[in-house]
Amino acid sequence: MVIIRTDFSLKRFNTFGIDVKANRFADIFRESDIIEIRKQTASNEQILFLGSGSNILFTKNFNGVVIKNSIKGIEEKEFGEDEIIISAGGGTEWNDLVNYAASKNYWGIENLALIPGTVGAAPIQNIGAYGAELKDVFHSLEGYNFDSGEKIVFTKDECEFKYRWSIFKGELRNKFLIAKVNFVLNKKPSPNLTYGALRGELNRVSISELTPLLISETVSKIRRNKLPDPAKIGNAGSFFKNPKVKNEKFAELQNQFHNIPKFEFEQGGVKIPAAWLIEKCGFKGKRIGNVGTHKNQPLVIINFGETSGRRIQEFSVLVQKAVYEKFNILLDHEVNIY
Numbered sequence: 001m002v003i004i005r006t007d008f009s010l011k012r013f014n015t016f017g018i019d020v021k022a023n024r025f026a027d028i029f030r031e032s033d034i035i036e037i038r039k040q041t042a043s044n045e046q047i048l049f050l051g052s053g054s055n056i057l058f059t060k061n062f063n064g065v066v067i068k069n070s071i072k073g074i075e076e077k078e079f080g081e082d083e084i085i086i087s088a089g090g091g092t093e094w095n096d097l098v099n100y101a102a103s104k105n106y107w108g109i110e111n112l113a114l115i116p117g118t119v120g121a122a123p124i125q126n127i128g129a130y131g132a133e134l135k136d137v138f139h140s141l142e143g144y145n146f147d148s149g150e151k152i153v154f155t156k157d158e159c160e161f162k163y164r165w166s167i168f169k170g171e172l173r174n175k176f177l178i179a180k181v182n183f184v185l186n187k188k189p190s191p192n193l194t195y196g197a198l199r200g201e202l203n204r205v206s207i208s209e210l211t212p213l214l215i216s217e218t219v220s221k222i223r224r225n226k227l228p229d230p231a232k233i234g235n236a237g238s239f240f241k242n243p244k245v246k247n248e249k250f251a252e253l254q255n256q257f258h259n260i261p262k263f264e265f266e267q268g269g270v271k272i273p274a275a276w277l278i279e280k281c282g283f284k285g286k287r288i289g290n291v292g293t294h295k296n297q298p299l300v301i302i303n304f305g306e307t308s309g310r311r312i313q314e315f316s317v318l319v320q321k322a323v324y325e326k327f328n329i330l331l332d333h334e335v336n337i338y
Protein backbone atom coordinates (compact mmCIF):
# COMPACT_ATOMS: atom_id res chain seq x y z
CA MET A 1 0.00 0.00 0.00
CA VAL A 2 1.29 3.46 -0.85
CA ILE A 3 1.40 5.81 2.12
CA ILE A 4 0.48 9.36 1.21
CA ARG A 5 1.60 12.11 3.53
CA THR A 6 0.09 15.56 3.47
CA ASP A 7 1.64 18.98 4.09
CA PHE A 8 5.00 17.23 3.92
CA SER A 9 8.36 19.04 4.30
CA LEU A 10 10.74 18.49 1.37
CA LYS A 11 13.78 19.85 3.22
CA ARG A 12 15.44 16.41 3.50
CA PHE A 13 14.52 15.61 -0.10
CA ASN A 14 16.48 18.28 -1.98
CA THR A 15 20.23 18.82 -1.77
CA PHE A 16 19.83 22.61 -1.58
CA GLY A 17 18.07 21.89 1.74
CA ILE A 18 15.17 24.23 0.96
CA ASP A 19 12.32 23.97 3.43
CA VAL A 20 9.16 23.94 1.35
CA LYS A 21 6.15 21.68 1.67
CA ALA A 22 4.36 19.37 -0.72
CA ASN A 23 0.61 19.23 -0.53
CA ARG A 24 0.89 15.41 -0.86
CA PHE A 25 3.96 13.15 -0.88
CA ALA A 26 4.26 9.46 -1.76
CA ASP A 27 7.33 7.24 -1.71
CA ILE A 28 7.01 4.32 -4.14
CA PHE A 29 8.95 1.06 -3.79
CA ARG A 30 7.60 -1.19 -6.58
CA GLU A 31 6.05 -0.80 -10.00
CA SER A 32 2.57 -1.73 -8.71
CA ASP A 33 2.78 1.37 -6.46
CA ILE A 34 2.82 3.51 -9.62
CA ILE A 35 -0.53 2.10 -10.67
CA GLU A 36 -1.90 2.63 -7.16
CA ILE A 37 -0.76 6.24 -6.78
CA ARG A 38 -2.12 7.00 -10.26
CA LYS A 39 -5.56 5.89 -9.13
CA GLN A 40 -5.31 8.20 -6.13
CA THR A 41 -4.30 11.25 -8.18
CA ALA A 42 -6.93 13.60 -9.59
CA SER A 43 -6.56 14.32 -13.31
CA ASN A 44 -6.01 18.03 -12.62
CA GLU A 45 -3.52 17.53 -9.77
CA GLN A 46 0.00 18.80 -10.39
CA ILE A 47 2.62 16.04 -10.33
CA LEU A 48 6.33 16.07 -9.62
CA PHE A 49 8.50 12.97 -9.90
CA LEU A 50 11.43 13.07 -7.51
CA GLY A 51 14.67 11.12 -7.19
CA SER A 52 17.25 12.38 -4.67
CA GLY A 53 16.48 16.05 -5.32
CA SER A 54 20.05 16.83 -6.39
CA ASN A 55 19.05 18.76 -9.49
CA ILE A 56 16.07 20.71 -8.18
CA LEU A 57 15.51 24.16 -6.74
CA PHE A 58 12.21 24.63 -4.92
CA THR A 59 11.16 28.28 -4.85
CA LYS A 60 7.72 27.70 -3.29
CA ASN A 61 5.50 25.05 -1.73
CA PHE A 62 4.46 22.38 -4.20
CA ASN A 63 0.71 22.43 -4.63
CA GLY A 64 0.25 18.87 -5.88
CA VAL A 65 1.61 15.39 -5.35
CA VAL A 66 5.35 14.64 -5.18
CA ILE A 67 6.08 11.02 -6.14
CA LYS A 68 9.48 9.88 -4.95
CA ASN A 69 10.98 6.95 -6.81
CA SER A 70 12.49 4.37 -4.43
CA ILE A 71 12.23 1.35 -6.75
CA LYS A 72 15.65 -0.23 -6.27
CA GLY A 73 17.53 -3.25 -7.59
CA ILE A 74 20.24 -4.24 -10.06
CA GLU A 75 20.02 -7.20 -12.47
CA GLU A 76 22.32 -8.57 -15.16
CA LYS A 77 21.41 -10.05 -18.55
CA GLU A 78 23.96 -11.54 -20.92
CA PHE A 79 24.31 -9.66 -24.22
CA GLY A 80 26.83 -11.22 -26.55
CA GLU A 81 30.38 -12.16 -25.71
CA ASP A 82 31.84 -8.77 -24.89
CA GLU A 83 28.89 -6.88 -23.53
CA ILE A 84 26.42 -7.19 -20.70
CA ILE A 85 23.08 -5.54 -20.04
CA ILE A 86 22.61 -4.18 -16.56
CA SER A 87 19.10 -3.16 -15.52
CA ALA A 88 18.60 -0.94 -12.51
CA GLY A 89 15.48 0.25 -10.72
CA GLY A 90 14.89 3.99 -11.08
CA GLY A 91 15.27 4.56 -7.34
CA THR A 92 18.71 2.91 -7.15
CA GLU A 93 21.43 5.39 -6.15
CA TRP A 94 23.46 6.15 -9.26
CA ASN A 95 26.78 5.71 -7.47
CA ASP A 96 25.71 2.28 -6.14
CA LEU A 97 25.34 1.24 -9.77
CA VAL A 98 28.79 2.65 -10.62
CA ASN A 99 30.29 0.74 -7.68
CA TYR A 100 28.49 -2.44 -8.71
CA ALA A 101 29.80 -2.22 -12.29
CA ALA A 102 33.33 -1.45 -11.06
CA SER A 103 33.26 -4.43 -8.68
CA LYS A 104 32.37 -6.70 -11.63
CA ASN A 105 34.97 -5.13 -13.94
CA TYR A 106 32.30 -3.86 -16.35
CA TRP A 107 33.35 -0.77 -18.32
CA GLY A 108 31.32 2.26 -19.33
CA ILE A 109 30.09 4.23 -16.31
CA GLU A 110 33.28 4.56 -14.24
CA ASN A 111 33.84 8.18 -15.43
CA LEU A 112 30.40 9.07 -14.04
CA ALA A 113 31.33 8.06 -10.47
CA LEU A 114 30.01 10.08 -7.53
CA ILE A 115 27.35 11.98 -9.46
CA PRO A 116 24.60 12.30 -6.85
CA GLY A 117 21.07 11.14 -7.58
CA THR A 118 19.12 8.16 -8.77
CA VAL A 119 19.33 5.92 -11.82
CA GLY A 120 15.82 6.99 -12.89
CA ALA A 121 16.85 10.64 -13.07
CA ALA A 122 20.11 9.98 -14.92
CA PRO A 123 18.52 9.91 -18.41
CA ILE A 124 16.48 13.07 -17.71
CA GLN A 125 19.41 15.35 -18.42
CA ASN A 126 21.70 12.72 -19.94
CA ILE A 127 24.17 13.06 -17.05
CA GLY A 128 27.75 13.59 -18.02
CA ALA A 129 31.19 14.15 -16.55
CA TYR A 130 34.88 13.51 -17.23
CA GLY A 131 34.42 12.90 -20.96
CA ALA A 132 31.47 10.48 -20.67
CA GLU A 133 27.72 10.76 -20.97
CA LEU A 134 24.91 8.45 -20.01
CA LYS A 135 23.81 8.12 -23.66
CA ASP A 136 27.13 6.36 -24.47
CA VAL A 137 26.04 3.28 -22.48
CA PHE A 138 22.29 3.63 -22.63
CA HIS A 139 20.26 0.70 -23.99
CA SER A 140 16.60 1.45 -23.17
CA LEU A 141 14.31 2.45 -20.33
CA GLU A 142 10.95 1.36 -19.04
CA GLY A 143 8.32 3.43 -17.34
CA TYR A 144 4.75 4.61 -17.15
CA ASN A 145 2.83 7.28 -18.94
CA PHE A 146 1.10 8.79 -15.94
CA ASP A 147 -1.93 10.03 -17.89
CA SER A 148 -2.81 6.71 -19.54
CA GLY A 149 -1.16 4.30 -17.10
CA GLU A 150 0.45 2.54 -20.06
CA LYS A 151 3.85 0.88 -19.59
CA ILE A 152 6.22 1.98 -22.37
CA VAL A 153 9.77 1.10 -23.40
CA PHE A 154 11.94 3.88 -24.85
CA THR A 155 14.89 3.10 -27.09
CA LYS A 156 17.92 5.36 -27.21
CA ASP A 157 16.76 7.28 -30.29
CA GLU A 158 13.34 7.86 -28.79
CA CYS A 159 14.89 9.54 -25.73
CA GLU A 160 16.29 12.37 -27.92
CA PHE A 161 19.42 12.73 -25.80
CA LYS A 162 21.44 15.91 -26.17
CA TYR A 163 23.82 17.82 -23.92
CA ARG A 164 22.06 17.83 -20.50
CA TRP A 165 18.76 17.15 -22.21
CA SER A 166 16.26 14.45 -23.18
CA ILE A 167 12.60 14.25 -24.12
CA PHE A 168 11.86 13.68 -20.41
CA LYS A 169 13.16 17.17 -19.56
CA GLY A 170 11.02 18.58 -22.38
CA GLU A 171 7.58 17.49 -23.52
CA LEU A 172 7.40 14.45 -21.19
CA ARG A 173 8.47 16.33 -18.04
CA ASN A 174 6.43 14.95 -15.11
CA LYS A 175 4.28 12.98 -17.57
CA PHE A 176 6.41 9.83 -17.78
CA LEU A 177 7.82 8.08 -14.71
CA ILE A 178 11.05 6.20 -15.38
CA ALA A 179 10.88 2.93 -13.45
CA LYS A 180 13.89 1.05 -14.83
CA VAL A 181 16.94 1.83 -16.99
CA ASN A 182 18.93 -0.71 -19.03
CA PHE A 183 22.60 -0.10 -19.82
CA VAL A 184 25.03 -1.90 -22.14
CA LEU A 185 28.40 -2.23 -20.45
CA ASN A 186 31.61 -3.60 -21.86
CA LYS A 187 33.39 -6.64 -20.48
CA LYS A 188 36.49 -5.80 -22.50
CA PRO A 189 38.79 -3.01 -21.26
CA SER A 190 37.68 0.31 -22.75
CA PRO A 191 39.12 3.15 -20.66
CA ASN A 192 38.04 6.67 -21.57
CA LEU A 193 40.80 9.12 -20.66
CA THR A 194 39.76 11.91 -23.01
CA TYR A 195 39.33 14.32 -20.10
CA GLY A 196 42.64 16.04 -19.35
CA ALA A 197 42.40 16.17 -15.54
CA LEU A 198 41.65 12.44 -15.39
CA ARG A 199 44.46 11.57 -17.80
CA GLY A 200 46.80 13.73 -15.72
CA GLU A 201 45.96 11.85 -12.50
CA LEU A 202 46.50 8.47 -14.17
CA ASN A 203 49.53 9.25 -16.34
CA ARG A 204 51.83 7.00 -14.31
CA VAL A 205 49.55 3.99 -14.67
CA SER A 206 50.02 1.79 -17.73
CA ILE A 207 46.96 1.11 -19.89
CA SER A 208 46.99 -2.58 -18.93
CA GLU A 209 46.76 -1.69 -15.23
CA LEU A 210 43.64 0.47 -15.64
CA THR A 211 40.42 -0.94 -14.22
CA PRO A 212 36.90 0.53 -13.89
CA LEU A 213 37.49 0.56 -10.13
CA LEU A 214 40.73 2.56 -10.39
CA ILE A 215 39.11 5.07 -12.76
CA SER A 216 35.96 5.48 -10.64
CA GLU A 217 38.10 5.96 -7.52
CA THR A 218 40.26 8.53 -9.29
CA VAL A 219 37.22 10.43 -10.58
CA SER A 220 35.72 10.35 -7.06
CA LYS A 221 38.96 11.73 -5.60
CA ILE A 222 39.05 14.61 -8.12
CA ARG A 223 35.37 15.36 -7.53
CA ARG A 224 35.75 15.36 -3.72
CA ASN A 225 38.58 17.89 -4.00
CA LYS A 226 36.70 20.11 -6.41
CA LEU A 227 33.03 20.08 -5.50
CA PRO A 228 31.21 20.80 -2.23
CA ASP A 229 29.56 17.78 -0.62
CA PRO A 230 25.78 18.38 -0.66
CA ALA A 231 25.48 16.37 2.58
CA LYS A 232 27.44 19.18 4.28
CA ILE A 233 26.63 22.27 2.26
CA GLY A 234 23.47 22.87 0.23
CA ASN A 235 23.97 22.88 -3.54
CA ALA A 236 22.78 21.15 -6.72
CA GLY A 237 26.07 20.91 -8.61
CA SER A 238 26.39 23.05 -11.75
CA PHE A 239 23.59 25.58 -11.73
CA PHE A 240 24.04 26.56 -15.39
CA LYS A 241 24.84 24.69 -18.60
CA ASN A 242 27.90 25.55 -20.63
CA PRO A 243 26.54 27.79 -23.40
CA LYS A 244 26.89 26.76 -27.00
CA VAL A 245 27.73 29.50 -29.51
CA LYS A 246 28.27 29.61 -33.27
CA ASN A 247 31.87 29.75 -34.55
CA GLU A 248 31.37 33.36 -35.77
CA LYS A 249 30.19 34.50 -32.34
CA PHE A 250 33.15 32.79 -30.74
CA ALA A 251 35.55 34.53 -33.15
CA GLU A 252 34.02 37.90 -32.15
CA LEU A 253 34.43 37.09 -28.47
CA GLN A 254 38.01 36.00 -29.06
CA ASN A 255 38.84 39.43 -30.49
CA GLN A 256 37.73 41.00 -27.23
CA PHE A 257 38.79 38.30 -24.75
CA HIS A 258 41.95 36.68 -26.09
CA ASN A 259 42.16 33.82 -23.58
CA ILE A 260 38.50 32.75 -23.74
CA PRO A 261 38.40 28.93 -23.47
CA LYS A 262 36.20 26.57 -25.49
CA PHE A 263 35.27 22.93 -25.93
CA GLU A 264 34.52 21.56 -29.36
CA PHE A 265 30.87 20.63 -29.75
CA GLU A 266 30.08 17.59 -31.86
CA GLN A 267 26.97 19.15 -33.46
CA GLY A 268 28.91 22.22 -34.72
CA GLY A 269 29.80 25.45 -32.94
CA VAL A 270 31.67 25.53 -29.62
CA LYS A 271 30.81 25.37 -25.95
CA ILE A 272 32.26 27.96 -23.59
CA PRO A 273 32.80 26.97 -19.96
CA ALA A 274 30.11 28.86 -18.02
CA ALA A 275 32.43 28.86 -14.99
CA TRP A 276 34.94 31.02 -16.89
CA LEU A 277 32.25 33.51 -17.95
CA ILE A 278 30.91 33.75 -14.39
CA GLU A 279 34.38 34.18 -12.93
CA LYS A 280 35.17 37.00 -15.41
CA CYS A 281 32.07 38.80 -14.13
CA GLY A 282 33.51 38.77 -10.60
CA PHE A 283 31.13 36.12 -9.28
CA LYS A 284 33.67 33.49 -8.24
CA GLY A 285 33.23 33.03 -4.48
CA LYS A 286 30.81 35.97 -4.35
CA ARG A 287 28.33 35.81 -1.49
CA ILE A 288 25.16 37.80 -0.82
CA GLY A 289 23.68 36.90 2.57
CA ASN A 290 23.42 33.15 2.72
CA VAL A 291 23.71 32.57 -1.03
CA GLY A 292 26.85 32.57 -3.14
CA THR A 293 29.03 30.73 -5.58
CA HIS A 294 31.63 28.18 -4.52
CA LYS A 295 35.12 29.60 -4.01
CA ASN A 296 36.72 27.11 -6.42
CA GLN A 297 33.83 26.41 -8.80
CA PRO A 298 31.63 29.44 -9.58
CA LEU A 299 29.19 27.29 -11.54
CA VAL A 300 27.98 25.88 -8.22
CA ILE A 301 25.56 28.07 -6.27
CA ILE A 302 25.53 27.40 -2.56
CA ASN A 303 23.05 27.70 0.27
CA PHE A 304 25.33 28.79 3.15
CA GLY A 305 22.57 28.64 5.74
CA GLU A 306 18.85 28.94 6.06
CA THR A 307 17.95 30.65 2.82
CA SER A 308 14.93 30.36 0.57
CA GLY A 309 14.77 28.96 -2.94
CA ARG A 310 13.58 32.34 -4.12
CA ARG A 311 16.76 34.03 -2.84
CA ILE A 312 18.85 31.44 -4.70
CA GLN A 313 16.86 32.04 -7.86
CA GLU A 314 17.32 35.83 -7.48
CA PHE A 315 21.06 35.34 -7.08
CA SER A 316 21.12 33.15 -10.20
CA VAL A 317 19.40 35.93 -12.15
CA LEU A 318 22.13 38.37 -11.04
CA VAL A 319 24.71 35.96 -12.43
CA GLN A 320 22.78 35.61 -15.70
CA LYS A 321 22.46 39.41 -16.06
CA ALA A 322 26.17 40.00 -15.42
CA VAL A 323 27.18 37.38 -18.01
CA TYR A 324 24.67 38.71 -20.51
CA GLU A 325 25.87 42.30 -20.12
CA LYS A 326 29.54 41.40 -20.50
CA PHE A 327 29.39 38.68 -23.16
CA ASN A 328 25.92 38.93 -24.70
CA ILE A 329 25.35 35.27 -23.79
CA LEU A 330 22.28 34.09 -21.90
CA LEU A 331 23.12 31.26 -19.51
CA ASP A 332 20.51 28.53 -19.37
CA HIS A 333 20.02 26.83 -16.01
CA GLU A 334 20.73 23.13 -15.73
CA VAL A 335 18.87 22.86 -12.41
CA ASN A 336 15.12 22.23 -12.56
CA ILE A 337 13.34 25.15 -10.90
CA TYR A 338 9.91 24.69 -9.27
Ligand SMILES: Cc1cc2nc3c(=O)[nH]c(=O)nc-3n(C[C@H](O)[C@H](O)[C@H](O)COP(=O)(O)OP(=O)(O)OC[C@H]3O[C@@H](n4cnc5c(N)ncnc54)[C@H](O)[C@@H]3O)c2cc1C
Pocket: 015, 048, 049, 050, 051, 052, 053, 054, 055, 056, 069, 090, 115, 116, 117, 118, 119, 120, 121, 122, 124, 125, 126, 127, 128, 129, 168, 174, 176, 177, 178, 179, 227, 228, 229, 230, 235, 236, 237, 238, 336
Ligand atom coordinates in the same frame (compact mmCIF):
# COMPACT_ATOMS: atom_id res chain seq x y z
C1 LIG B 1 27.47 18.04 -5.97
C2 LIG B 1 26.73 17.73 -7.25
C3 LIG B 1 27.43 17.36 -8.37
C4 LIG B 1 26.77 17.07 -9.58
N1 LIG B 1 27.50 16.71 -10.65
C5 LIG B 1 26.89 16.40 -11.83
C6 LIG B 1 27.64 16.00 -12.96
O1 LIG B 1 28.87 15.89 -12.92
N2 LIG B 1 26.98 15.73 -14.11
C7 LIG B 1 25.62 15.80 -14.21
O2 LIG B 1 25.08 15.54 -15.29
N3 LIG B 1 24.87 16.18 -13.14
C8 LIG B 1 25.46 16.47 -11.96
N4 LIG B 1 24.71 16.86 -10.87
C9 LIG B 1 23.26 16.96 -10.99
C10 LIG B 1 22.49 15.69 -10.49
O3 LIG B 1 23.31 14.89 -9.72
C11 LIG B 1 21.97 14.86 -11.67
O4 LIG B 1 21.16 15.64 -12.51
C12 LIG B 1 21.15 13.65 -11.18
O5 LIG B 1 20.85 12.81 -12.26
C13 LIG B 1 19.86 14.06 -10.47
O6 LIG B 1 19.31 12.91 -9.88
P1 LIG B 1 18.21 13.02 -8.76
O7 LIG B 1 17.71 11.64 -8.47
O8 LIG B 1 18.71 13.78 -7.59
O9 LIG B 1 17.09 13.85 -9.54
P2 LIG B 1 16.11 14.92 -8.97
O10 LIG B 1 16.85 16.17 -8.61
O11 LIG B 1 15.25 14.34 -7.91
O12 LIG B 1 15.23 15.20 -10.26
C14 LIG B 1 15.79 15.83 -11.38
C15 LIG B 1 14.71 15.94 -12.47
O13 LIG B 1 14.35 14.65 -12.93
C16 LIG B 1 12.96 14.38 -12.70
N5 LIG B 1 12.89 12.97 -12.26
C17 LIG B 1 13.58 12.41 -11.24
N6 LIG B 1 13.36 11.09 -11.20
C18 LIG B 1 12.50 10.80 -12.21
C19 LIG B 1 11.89 9.60 -12.69
N7 LIG B 1 12.14 8.41 -12.12
N8 LIG B 1 11.07 9.68 -13.75
C20 LIG B 1 10.81 10.85 -14.35
N9 LIG B 1 11.35 12.04 -13.94
C21 LIG B 1 12.18 12.00 -12.89
C22 LIG B 1 12.52 15.38 -11.66
O14 LIG B 1 11.16 15.71 -11.78
C23 LIG B 1 13.42 16.57 -11.99
O15 LIG B 1 12.87 17.35 -13.01
C24 LIG B 1 25.35 17.15 -9.64
C25 LIG B 1 24.63 17.50 -8.48
C26 LIG B 1 25.31 17.78 -7.30
C27 LIG B 1 24.52 18.13 -6.07
